[in-house]
Amino acid sequence: MSAIEIENLTKDYTVGFARKRRVRALDGVSLTVEPGEIFGFLGANGAGKTTAIKILMRLIAPTAGTARICGRPIDDVAMHARIGFLPEQPYFYDYLTARELLEYFAELFGHARARRRPRAAELLARVHLEEAAWDQQLRRLSKGMLQRVGLAQALVNDPEVIVLDEPMSGLDPIGRREVRDLIASLRAQGTTVFFSSHILADIEVLCDRVGILQRGRLAHLGRLGDLQRVDAGGRLEITVTGVRPDEIGTTLQTLDGARVTATPGGARVEVASERDVDQALRAIRRCGGRLVSVQPVRQSLEDLFVREGAAPDGAG
Numbered sequence: 001m002s003a004i005e006i007e008n009l010t011k012d013y014t015v016g017f018a019r020k021r022r023v024r025a026l027d028g029v030s031l032t033v034e035p036g037e038i039f040g041f042l043g044a045n046g047a048g049k050t051t052a053i054k055i056l057m058r059l060i061a062p063t064a065g066t067a068r069i070c071g072r073p074i075d076d077v078a079m080h081a082r083i084g085f086l087p088e089q090p091y092f093y094d095y096l097t098a099r100e101l102l103e104y105f106a107e108l109f110g111h112a113r114a115r116r117r118p119r120a121a122e123l124l125a126r127v128h129l130e131e132a133a134w135d136q137q138l139r140r141l142s143k144g145m146l147q148r149v150g151l152a153q154a155l156v157n158d159p160e161v162i163v164l165d166e167p168m169s170g171l172d173p174i175g176r177r178e179v180r181d182l183i184a185s186l187r188a189q190g191t192t193v194f195f196s197s198h199i200l201a202d203i204e205v206l207c208d209r210v211g212i213l214q215r216g217r218l219a220h221l222g223r224l225g226d227l228q229r230v231d232a233g234g235r236l237e238i239t240v241t242g243v244r245p246d247e248i249g250t251t252l253q254t255l256d257g258a259r260v261t262a263t264p265g266g267a268r269v270e271v272a273s274e275r276d277v278d279q280a281l282r283a284i285r286r287c288g289g290r291l292v293s294v295q296p297v298r299q300s301l302e303d304l305f306v307r308e309g310a311a312p313d314g315a316g
């Protein structure tokens with residue numbers, strides 16, 4: 001059984017007042033997330049990430065399509081007690097303190113009175129909210145602090161599946177790393193994590209698989225490494241020191257598809273395939289260069305993003 005199954009999910013919003021028209025925010029999206037996976041849901045602003053997540057959390061109804069979480073249809077209320085959710089813009093009753101809010105959620109999830117206070121403290125510590133802020137009213141907390149409270153709230157019931165809409169948003173670099181570590185620790189305990197983001201660096205270090213949404217459609221789905229390798233077409237990159245790029249360039253003129261670029265300490269040689277590596281290395285040694293590394297050229301996520309974003313509105 002998959003942790004999340006999304007099938008042909010489609011959402012039209014009605015916009016305009018006098019002259020109503022429909023805008024398709026999500027267009028036939030299908031994907032599954034396996035138990036224990038960290039799945040990154042990517043897309044530019046307005047691509048439809050939040051729309052899909054709101055449907056999963058049954059905050060809005062889909063125009064077409066279905067989804068299941070933990071094998072249960074999304075309108076199954078009992079299933080929602082087993083999952084956690086961080087909204088894009090968490091809105092809490094902000095005269096409560098962080099501690100009170102979490103005790104309240106602990107109560108909602110049926111924790112006995114004596115368990116609520118330690119549970120709240122445990123969660124606030126886990127999301128690294130500084131203790132001085134625990135008894136502050138939420139309206140006095142900074143955006144990043146509120147984000148942490150939101151994360152703590154999503155963890156109250158030890159969810160099997162956790163859905164996070166932009167969990168790193170509003171966090172400083174240290175905060176982002178802490179949330180990254182937190183998500184990694186969730187994986188270690190077997191929780192399935194589905195999170196949206198457009199912070200590519202976070203996605204690259206965390207996710208088992210990603211789906212890239214583009215204008216409501218799923219443009220890519222798969223393991224990050226696979227997506228990036230396919231795109232780079234099997235090219236390899238050789239990094240060397242101790243040579244001038246123009247020297248190697250001349251020696252490698254006969255090698256089809258080789259490209260040489262300068263780096264601070266030497267050069268970077270890109271060759272078309274593994275077959276060309278030996279010849280390139282011999283040429284580099286003849287010039288007195290020293291090998292630093294040979295690795296597949298990986299299209300960065302940013303490249304995928306930019307290319308997708310720049311692509312004409314295809315099959316529309």
Ligand SMILES: Nc1ncnc2c1ncn2[C@@H]1O[C@H](COP(=O)(O)OP(=O)(O)OP(=O)(O)O)[C@@H](O)[C@H]1O
Nearest residue numbers: 013014015025043044045046047048049050051052
């Ligand atoms: N309530 C709504 N009514 C009308 N249109 C909406 C509504 N909510 C979202 N949209 C539109 O649907 C599209 C997808 O929006 P959505 O919020 O799902 O994107 P997103 O990928 O979460 O973007 P971001 O990265 O900015 O959070 C956008 O074009 C947006 O304008």
Ligand SMILES: [Mg+2]
Nearest residue numbers: 049050051088
């Ligand atoms: Mg969003």
